[in-house]
Amino acid sequence: MSLFAVLFEDDQQNAAAIRKDYLQRHFAFLEANAASIKTAGPLSREGDAFAGGLWIVEAQAFDDVNRLVKEDPFWSAGLRKSVQILQWNQVFAEGARV
Template structure:
């Protein structure tokens, strides 16, 4: 089952947190590539990176929560919250993934 994870960054977090922990965060994403399909920061109107988004393949919401809490960014204070949203992909790579009756 697919999930979208939307992260909200702490507005007053130290701006160097992301830089300081990025290598460990990327190692974590690569180590979990079988579950975390895509990941990246979102941008504000001025193009500054903020918040984040993952698309995850997992058996349950509990599995997704475990991933979130294992991410090296989580204990740093960079993230203030996250939302886990179940997602059904119906279109990819120019093709329908479902066929309505």
């Protein structure tokens, strides 16, 4: 298994309405996929409450992560403007090399 960082940029058009209508479905999706999506949360820029999101995913391959991205209700609702999937190798945690 590998770790992947998934960076989302949100489409700001209708973002507040989409987030309101789909937030509970998005949370249910994250909970249902907790074995793979290890952590997730919103990203913001100065002056923007929500600019996108970040997931850390444990999966076999990029295709597995891409499948998760496309199954997220926020994706199908059009909230996400773009996504980057990057393999990540953790080398430092809690003050020490791993």
